[in-house]
Amino acid sequence: MAQFSVSGSVGLITLQNAPVNALSAWVRQGIVDMMERALREPEVKSVVICGQKGTFCGGADIKEFGTNMTGPPLIPMIHAIEAAAKPVVAAIEGVALGGGLELALGCHYRIAHSKAKLGLPEVTLGLLPAAGGSQRLPRLIGVPAALDLITTGRHVTAAEALLLGIVDQVTDHNTVDAAVKFASSVAGQSLDARRISTFPCPRPADVDALLEGAMWKVRRIARGAIAPVACVQAVRAAATLPYAQGMEREKELMATLFTSGQARALQYCFFAQRAVGRWSMPSGDRWDTSEPRPVHKAAVIGLGTMGSGISVALVQAGLSVVAVETHEKQLMEAKQAITGMLERGAKRRGVKPAFDKIRYSHNIQPLADVDLVIEAVFEDMALKEKVFQQLSAVCKPGTYLCTNTSGLDIDHLAAQTRNPELVVGMHFFAPAHVMELLEVVYGPRSSPQAVATAMQLGKKMGKVSVAVGNCRGFVGNRMLKPYLEQASFLLEEGATPELVDGVLEEFGFAMGVFRMSDLSGLDVGWRVRQADGLVVPHATAGRQARVRRGCRYSPLGDLLCEQGRFGQKTGRGWYRYDKPGSHLAKPDPWLHSFLEEYRARHGLVVRRIDHQEVLERCLYALINEGFRILEDGIAAGPEDIDVIYVSGYSWPRHRGGPMFYASIVGLTKVLERLEHYHRAHPDVPNLQPCSLLRKLVASGSPPVNKWREVMKTLHSQL
Numbered sequence: 056m057a058q059f060s061v062s063g064s065v066g067l068i069t070l071q072n073a074p075v076n077a078l079s080a081w082v083r084q085g086i087v088d089m090m091e092r093a094l095r096e097p098e099v100k101s102v103v104i105c106g107q108k109g110t111f112c113g114g115a116d117i118k119e120f121g122t123n124m125t126g127p128p129l130i131p132m133i134h135a136i137e138a139a140a141k142p143v144v145a146a147i148e149g150v151a152l153g154g155g156l157e158l159a160l161g162c163h164y165r166i167a168h169s170k171a172k173l174g175l176p177e178v179t180l181g182l183l184p185a186a187g188g189s190q191r192l193p194r195l196i197g198v199p200a201a202l203d204l205i206t207t208g209r210h211v212t213a214a215e216a217l218l219l220g221i222v223d224q225v226t227d228h229n230t231v232d233a234a235v236k237f238a239s240s241v242a243g244q245s246l247d248a249r250r251i252s253t254f255p256c257p258r259p260a261d262v263d264a265l266l267e268g269a270m271w272k273v274r275r276i277a278r279g280a281i282a283p284v285a286c287v288q289a290v291r292a293a294a295t296l297p298y299a300q301g302m303e304r305e306k307e308l309m310a311t312l313f314t315s316g317q318a319r320a321l322q323y324c325f326f327a328q329r330a331v332g333r334w335s336m337p338s339g340d341r342w343d344t345s346e347p348r349p350v351h352k353a354a355v356i357g358l359g360t361m362g363s364g365i366s367v368a369l370v371q372a373g374l375s376v377v378a379v380e381t382h383e384k385q386l387m388e389a390k391q392a393i394t395g396m397l398e399r400g401a402k403r404r405g406v407k408p409a410f411d412k413i414r415y416s417h418n419i420q421p422l423a424d425v426d427l428v429i430e431a432v433f434e435d436m437a438l439k440e441k442v443f444q445q446l447s448a449v450c451k452p453g454t455y456l457c458t459n460t461s462g463l464d465i466d467h468l469a470a471q472t473r474n475p476e477l478v479v480g481m482h483f484f485a486p487a488h489v490m491e492l493l494e495v496v497y498g499p500r501s502s503p504q505a506v507a508t509a510m511q512l513g514k515k516m517g518k519v520s521v522a523v524g525n526c527r528g529f530v531g532n533r534m535l536k537p538y539l540e541q542a543s544f545l546l547e548e549g550a551t552p553e554l555v556d557g558v559l560e561e562f563g564f565a566m567g568v569f570r571m572s573d574l575s576g577l578d579v580g581w582r583v584r585q586a587d588g589l590v591v592p593h594a595t596a597g598r599q600a601r602v603r604r605g606c607r608y609s610p611l612g613d614l615l616c617e618q619g620r621f622g623q624k625t626g627r628g629w630y631r632y633d634k635p636g637s638h639l640a641k642p643d644p645w646l647h648s649f650l651e652e653y654r655a656r657h658g659l660v661v662r663r664i665d666h667q668e669v670l671e672r673c674l675y676a677l678i679n680e681g682f683r684i685l686e687d688g689i690a691a692g693p694e695d696i697d698v699i700y701v702s703g704y705s706w707p708r709h710r711g712g713p714m715f716y717a718s719i720v721g722l723t724k725v726l727e728r729l730e731h732y733h734r735a736h737p738d739v740p741n742l743q744p745c746s747l748l749r750k751l752v753a754s755g756s757p758p759v760n761k762w763r764e765v766m767k768t769l770h771s772q773l
Contacts, residue, residue, distance in 0.1 A: 057085030058107075059092055064100040065238045066093035067231070075113025076106040078154045080126025082116075086158075087127045087135070094139060100242035102139070103234045104162060105146035111171070114153025117180070120313075120322060129154060129186045130302075133161035137250050142241045146234035147171045147222065152210070156221075157186040160195065163249035165222040166237055167213040168230040173221060176208035180325060181282045181318030181709060185309035187252070189289035190301040194254040196220050198262060198294050202269050206286045252298045266291050278563045280709040282321075285312055316719060320711030323759075324701055327694035327712070331521045332514070345503035347511035348455075354379060354425045356442060358389030361459055362431035364487030367396045369429075370412045371488065372516040377414050377421050386417055396488055419449050427512065429481055431459040434583070439463065440471050447472035455505055457481040462528040462583075466498040476502040479509045482529060483518075484703045492703030493518040498525045519702045524689040531699050533684060534713070537676035537741040539580075542568040543609035544739070545669060546650060547601075549661040552629040553642055558669040563707025568673070569629035570640050571705075572612070573622035577629075581616040601657060607738040611653065671728050672742075678717045679729055682745035685766055692763050693718075715759050722748060722756040 058069045068089040070076040086104070093102045106112055115129070136143050136158070145151070145159035147167040152174050159165050159173075167173070175184040175192065183189055184205060193201035196219045204211065216222045226233040247253075259265055270287045277283040285308045292304035312318055351374065355366045358380035366378045366389075378393070380386040393413065401408035414421065422428060428450060430442050439458065446456050456478045458468055469475035480496025493513040497506045506522055513520030523530045542555050556567020566574065584590050589603050590613050601608055615628065622628035623636060630640035654661055681696045690696050697712020710716050717725050726744050733742040747766065751757065754765050 056081050057089045059089040061096075061099060062235050063239060064098060064242060065235045066096070066099040066102045067235065068093065068102060068104045070104070070106040070112055072116075073108065075110055075150065076155075077113050077116040078129060078158070079116040079119065080124065083127045083129060083132055087132055090136060090139065090143075094141060099141065101142040101144065101238035103144045103146050103231065103238050104136075104158070105231045105234065106148065110149030111145065111147045111151045112155025112158055113150055114155045114176075115186075117322065117325065129157070133158060133186055134252075136161045137163070137252060139163075140246070142238060142244065142246060142249070144234045144238045144241075146230045147173065147213075148230045150210075153177055153184065153188075154186050157184055157188040157191070160188065160191040160221075160251055163246050164237065164241065166224045166226060166230060166234045167216060167222045169213050169225050169227050171213045171216075171230075172210040173213070173216045174208065174210035175205050176210070178206060178208040178282045178286055179321065179708075181280075181315060181321035182312050183282060183286045183289050183305070183309055185305055187302065187305070189286065189305050190293045190298055191251040192221075193290050193293040194256045194298075195251050197257045198259065198265060198290060201293070202266075202287065202290050205290060206269070206273050206283045256294050258294055262294055266294065278560070278565070278707060280563070280707070281315060281317055282312055282709075285309075317709040320709055320715060320719070323711045323715055324697070324708055327698050327715075328519055328702075330692075330694050331519070331698045332510075345507040347507040348426070348453075348504060350374065350426045350455075350508060350512050350515075352377070352425045353512075354422045354428045356380075356419065356422075356428065356430045356446075357432035358385060358393075359431065359433070361483060361485055361487055362429075363389050363392050363396070364485065364489070365429055365431055365459065365483055366393055366413060367400065367488035368483075368516045368518075370397060370409050371400055372512075373409075373412075374515075375412055375414075377416060377425060379416050379419055379422065381417055383417060386415060390415055400488070419445055422446065422449055422454075424451060425454060427455040427457060427508070429457045429459055431483075434460060434463065435586075436463055436467070439468055443468050443471040443478075447474070453477070455479070455508055457509060459483055462532050464527075465496050465525040466500070469498055469500055475500040477505055479505050480525070480529070481509055481513070482531075490703060491517065491519045492531075492699060493520045494529050494531060494699065494703075495520050495522045496525055496529055497522060519698060521695050521699050522691070523695065523699075524687075526684075526687065526689050530684055530690050530696055531703055533689075534677050534680045534696070534700070535704065537680050538673050539568060539572075540609065540739075540741070541672045541676045543611050544607065544736070545664055545672065546611060547609055547654065547657075547659055548664060549654075550664045550669065551642075551647065551650070554664065555669050555673070558666045559673065561666075562670060562674075563710055565705045573628035573630055573632075573640060574638075576622050576624055577612055577616050578621045581613060584613065602738075606740055607736065611650075614649075614653070672732055674713065674716070675725055675729050675732070676741055678713045678725060679743075679745055679748065680741060681714050681717075682748045682751075685762070686745055686747040692766070693759050714762075718756075718759040722752050726752050 056071050058071055060067045070082055072079055072082045093099045143162040144164040145162040148171055150172050151159050153176055156173050156175055175188050177184050200219050213225045217225045273283040273287050289305050289308050292301040353369050353374050354377040355362050356379045358378055366376050369376045380389055397408040428446055432438055432442055458480050461482055465480045469478035479501050482494035484490035484492050495509045510520045545555055552569035556569050559567040620627040623632055626632045626635040631643040684690050693714035696714050700706035701708050701712050706712055726748055729742055729744040736742055751765055
C-alpha cells in the first residue's frame with residue numbers, strides 16, 4: 056500500500072511493502088490513488104514519493120510473475136506520474152532497482168542518499184526493464200552508459216548515478232527532508248524539460264557501429280543467454296525510434312522473454328539462492344533455528360593461493376585475522392600477495408585497505424584466543440591430522456575448527472580433536488576472495504551451532520553458503536568426477552579436446568572440461584589419483600591399463616602428467632600455449648598424434664562422435680550423480696545442487712542448474728539416454744540410472760520443486 060501525508064505544500068506518498076517496498080498490486084493501486092489525491096488537492100503544490108524504513112523500492116514483486124496480475128499496470132501508472140502537472144520528486148534511500156528505478160525515472164526529479172544503490176537488474180532474471188526503463192534511461196544518460204547498465208544489470212552508487220545524470224542531487228542527510236525542501240523550491244515551475252520520455256535520445260555519430268559492437272560483446276559474454284541480446288535490441292529502439300514506437304518494441308521483446316525457458320531458469324536460480332540460506336537437513340529438520348555464535352577474530356593456517364584468498368575475504372568482511380604460514384619463504388610471498396589483493400579490493404570499493412586487520416605468524420601460538428580457525432594447508436590427510444591435533448591443544452575451549460578441504464573426510468579430522476562437535480568444513484573456491492560459493496560441510500557430530508556459525512560467517516563474507524553432508528568430494532567435486540571421466544572416455548573413442556570443449560562452451564560453460572583442466576593444472580587431479588592408488592605406470596600395466604577396481608578407467612591425464620604436461624603453467628597440457636602461463640589455448644598436433652597412438656596401442660576403433668553424445672554423456676553422468684547425492688541425503692534438495700553448480704562450477708545460469716535442466720529436458724528422456732549409454736558401456740557404473748531418478752519418473756516426473764516429497768518417501772523406506 057501507499058500512505059499519503061502533507062508537509063507544508065508538499066504531498067508525501069510513502070510506499071509500504073516490507074522489506075523492499077516491491078511494486079505489488081496493492082502498492083501500485085496505492086500510488087495511483089494517492090497521486091490522484093495529491094493532484095486534486097489545491098493546497099498540494101508538489102509531490103515526493105519515498106519508501107518506508109529507509110528503502111525506496113526494490114522493483115516489481117517477483118512473486119507475481121507467472122500469475123494473473125491484478126491492480127493498475129505499471130507502465131500507465133508511471134506515464135501518469137510523468138504527465139502530472141505538479142512536480143514529482145523521488146526520494147531515493149536504500150535501493151531503487153528495476154521497477155523502482157523505472158518509477159523514479161517517471162518522476163521529474165530524483166534525489167538520492169549517498170549510500171543508495173540504483174540499477175536495472177532485470178537481465179539477471181532473463182528479462183529487460185520493460186516499464187520504460189530501456190527507453191527512458193538512454194534518453195537521460197546516453198546510449199553507451201545505458202547499454203552498460205541495462206545489459207549487465209549492475210548496481211551503481213549514488214555518486215556514480217549523479218555523475219551519469221540519473222539523479223539530480225545526492226545528500227548525506229535525511230533524504231525525504233531534502234526532497235520535500237527541493238519539491239517546495241520547484242513548485243509552479245514548468246515541467247516541459249523534465250519529462251524524460253520527451254527527450255531526444257543522444258545519438259553518437261557512430262551509433263550504428265556502437266550498437267553492433269555492443270551486440271557482438273553481449274553475444275560473446277552471454278554464451279547463449281537471450282536476455283542481454285534483447286536488452287541491446289531495446290536500447291537500439293530507444294536510439295533509433297520515437298518514444299511511443301520504442302515502447303512498443305520494448306513490449307514485444309519483453310513478451311518473448313517473459314515466457315522463455317531461460318527466464319524460468321533464471322528466476323528459479325533467484326529463488327533457489329534464497330532458499331539454500333534457509334538450510335535444512337534432507338529429512339526436513341531445520342538447522343537454521345540454531346543461533347550462530349559471533350566471530351570477531353579468525354585465523355587461517357596455510358597461506359597458499361586458497362589460504363591467502365580466504366584471509367583477504369575475512370579481512371574485507373571486517374574481521375581481525377591471524378594468518379599462519381610455517382615456511383618463511385611462503386610467508387613472505389603470501390604477505391605480498393595479500394597486500395596486493397587488499398589494495399586492489401579497497402580501490403574497487405573506494406575505501407582504505409584494512410592492513411591493520413591482519414597479523415602474520417610462522418607458528419600457531421597466536422591462535423590461542425581466536426573464535427574460529429580455517430585450515431587451508433596442502434590437501435594431505437596426514438598433514439591435516441597433525442594440524443587439527445595441534446589446534447585442539449592450542450585453541451581456547453569453544454573455538455570452531457574448520458577445514459577448507461575439497462573432499463577429504465570431515466569426520467576423520469573431527470576425530471583428531473577433543474571436541475568433534477566444533478569441526479565443520481568450509482570449502483571455498485579459488486580465488487577465494489572472488490568466488491561466491493561456499494560449501495559448509497557437516498558431519499554426524501557437527502553441532503547445529505557450528506554449522507550455523509559457518510553459514511553466517513560465509514554470508515558475512517558475501518558468499519552463497521550451502522550446507523552439505525560429508526562424503527568424498529561433497530557435492531560439487533563428487534558430481535564433477537563422472538563429468539571429467541566421460542570427457543576422457545570420449546577422447547579414447549574418437550573425440551578431440553576441441554570438439555568436447557566446443558560443445559560444452561556452446562551449451563554455456565565459460566570453459567570446456569579440457570581448457571578448465573589446463574587452467575587448474577592437470578597435476579592437481581593426478582596427485583589425488585596417486586594418493587588413491589589409481590595411478591599405475593602405463594608401461595607395466597598391460598591389459599589393466601584401462602581398468603581400475605573392476606571399472607573402466609582412462610589414464611590419459613596420467614600419461615600427460617608423466618610427460619610434464621600440467622597445462623597452462625607448463626605451456627603444454629590438453630592444448631599448447633605459446634609460453635607457460637599464457638591463457639590462449641591452441642590445438643596441439645602432438646596431442647592428436649598421441650591420441651592416435653594410444654587408441655592404436657589399445658585396439659580402440661575410432662568412430663564419429665556427434666555433439667549430442669558429448670552433451671548427453673557429460674551432462675547426464677553429472678546429473679545422475681546429483682540424483683545419487685539426493686538419494687544419499689548429502690544435499691537437502693535439488694536447489695542446493697543447482698546453486699552449487701551455478702555459483703561455483705560455471706554452470707550457465709540461464710540453464711538453471713543441472714537438476715533444473717534435467718527437469719526441463721524431461722526426466723524420462725534423461726533416464727532413457729542413461730540406460731542407452733550404460734548398455735553401450737556396462738563397465739562405467741556411473742552411467743547406470745540412479746534409483747531416485749527411476750522413482751521420480753515412475754511418480755510422473757513431478758516438477759523440481761516437488762522432488763523433496765518423493766525424496767522423503769524414499770528416505771523413509773531406507
